[in-house]
Amino acid sequence: MKLLRLISDTIVRGPLYAIANYRIHTSAPLDPTENWQFWTKPKSSLLEWIARSYPPAAVRSTYIDAMLEREHSQGIEAHYDVSNDFYALFLNHKYRFYTCAEFHHDTETIETAQTHKAEYLLSLLNLQGDEKILDLGCGWGAMLKFLQDHGHRGELTGFTLSREQQIYAHQELNLNVALSNFITENFEGAPYDRVISIGALEHVRPKEIEQMYQKIYDALVPGGLAVHQFFSLTREVCPTSVVMLQLFFPGSMLVMHHVHLDAAQRVGFEISHDSLHDYRPTLRAWYERLVANKSRALELVNLETFNRYMTFFPISWLFFQQHDADLHRIVMRKPV
């Protein structure tokens, strides 16, 4: 059965996807050192070439097109509604950010690095203290809670597609978080002074991008700011690595960075900031935390889920190491 899946995955989705899927379904927890090295250590140029070229571009885009026919929200729920306690094992404790942190040096903890990231985003938001803020894809409410803890008095709202996240944000943090799809549903409560998104625009499919920026633009007051952190493709429209990412986010597809900027500018935004940041230390930190909490993790989730995250972090690290994608922080301003 496993061998048949390996063969069919190799033919249809390429060797990277097939090997990742095979390893996820092994009958024991993946060995931490072997597994990290397996994905991240440099390969021979022949292997690199095969990994980057197969499946051929036309097959890749046909496969991705078929994946994009699926209901997007199901892929999101499948990834996030695993177990809040499981995520707590590897995310930073105070705010539970599941997005790229800001490491100033190697010895910093994920807690400190996530605080640096939140402070950076706070500086981009340029707040007086009473602005009404909407967080698109707010996760476990990390940024909203950070704002509250830093004295923000204005109304705070978050949207997520994950029921588990909404329950946590309500029950543990007493935040106003709605189960609302920011792509397909109206932005209840508009207008807003600020719209923020951290690690959510990656889930917006190519054909929905311009319409989403239009909604953000319409939801902002004149002079309002949208601050986004997300990663986008750098070199190729559909690299083989995005086929492999379907294992973790079925039905999501990244776009080239300029697609975001062009769409935002077409709807009227002025881009006043665009900075690059390194996702790799965060992925490595999550991996180390998951490994350190392996026994508890295996009590909370099944073996396949544990191995899926053990595979997701090094593969994502490789994705950034190979420069298939870059992480950006962007400020967009709606003119007065």
Ligand SMILES: C[S@@+](CC[C@H](N)C(=O)[O-])C[C@H]1O[C@@H](n2cnc3c(N)ncnc32)[C@H](O)[C@@H]1O
């Ligand atoms: C990687 S998590 C980031 C969470 C949070 N911003 C943080 O920094 O930890 C992505 C979030 O986007 C949400 N999301 C993705 N697509 C969405 C959509 N169409 N509507 C609402 N939320 C969405 C997910 O539910 C999840 O909360």
